[in-house]
Amino acid sequence: MSIWNELLAPKAQSLNTTQLAAGFVAPLLDQGLIALDGEESAHFLHGQLTNDVEHLGADEARLAGYCSPKGRMLASFLMWRSGSTLLLQLPREIQAAVQKRLSMFVLRAKTKLSDASEMPEHEVVIGLGGGLAEAVLQTWFEPLPARPYSKISHPLGTVIRLADALGAARYQWLMSKDVARTVLPELAERLTVGDAAAWHLSAIHAGVPQIGKATQEQFVPQMVNFELLGGVNFKKGCYPGQEIVARSQYLGKLKRRTTLVTIQDPAAVAGAEVFATADPEQPCGMIVNTAPNGRGGIDALVEMKLAAIEAASVRLGSAEGTALEFHPMPYVLDALDV
Structure with missing residues (x-):
């Protein structure tokens, strides 16, 4: 280039x-x-x-x-x-x-x-x-x-x-x-x-995640909305991890999705954990991708528990960290509860 x-x-x-x-x-x-x-x-x-x-x-x-x-x-x-x-x-x-x-x-x-x-x-x-x-x-x-x-x-x-x-x-x-x-x-x-x-x-x-070095082996595809984006075919044959991906889809084992947020902290990076104020002892999710938003902060796709998305009270790094500002996704996060 x-x-x-x-x-x-x-x-x-x-x-x-x-x-x-x-x-x-x-x-x-x-x-x-x-x-x-x-x-x-x-x-x-x-x-x-x-x-x-x-x-x-x-x-x-x-x-x-x-x-x-x-x-x-x-x-x-x-x-x-x-x-x-x-x-x-x-x-x-x-x-x-x-x-x-x-x-x-x-x-x-x-x-x-x-x-x-x-x-x-x-x-x-x-x-x-x-x-x-x-x-x-x-x-x-x-x-x-x-x-x-x-x-x-x-x-x-x-x-x-x-x-x-x-x-x-x-x-x-x-x-x-x-x-x-x-x-x-x-x-x-x-x-x-x-x-x-x-x-x-x-x-x-666009709500499209990309897996990088900091997030390898962190997410089942549904956690980052990959099947909503057409990235998973549940009718095709076997591939590594297929049994677990299919089980997550049909048995509802996971209750996590990825959503769009703004964080007024330019140091927020992929792989950083986020914490729900309602459950401060353990992380509720992880940043997938970030980019400067031209307004002093960063916009990010963040994977987290559906309950945390619904409550919309989540912070970076700890329950006392910088607050995440939630935005609508460009597509519907369905109620699959995966």
Whole structure:
């Protein structure tokens, strides 16, 4: 992403939700890509991930989780096809370890895993969103992906529509450096240029969690609303942790969800525990993702007990810590009590 730093980094700034809603462009600087090539790639991944890989269409993307045998998430992916290649997007900080772990289970399957982050067609990855983003993208693409988690492949790159945020569509555009040199200056003229944290803030307001190093093996997928986002297929075959994930769904063993909050403490980080004032002796949940909100604090997705969400009296670090300000999620947290 050195081309981003060369052309737009001086213009990049921390954004607030009002700026995101109007229209923005931001880099995805901390995301990596794993590529799987080979005729049995889909079959192999289908047996490893929480979602259906074998029926993943060429014009769609899907969320998927990778779990330990205990059903706890080791990684969350955005996955899609590029020709005969399957691609998994995840934080760079855990990519090498996750790729190595997946490779251990390939055995005789006809597939090969590799780091696709620096491939020419993925050299630059940007995110766009807000009310102006669709019209700006139509400068180069017509039509655009019509619904969340659909994609188009184009000579100028791959465009994936992701979950909407703040009342507008969000898109991810993967491109070559040559394309970036042409389009980034125009994007900067027509949209507010955000920093890497601005993209994370948009994902938080879309209610879409991402598992990073600080939160690996902390959550069953339902704790972070993953099945509400289409990231779990309960009809597919087995995968590591499948029995526990299914039991959580159908037997109601868990009573936890992830919700959207503001914390007026810029030091709040993923993996930090939160405490309900009604039960101060033990944590009621954990921060999943955070991003500066452009107003002096951070916005976050926080996993916690449903009772704590309902009471809305939760604090950071201890029952005497900074209070969490609760906001509505962009989708319904159903009464499954998982």
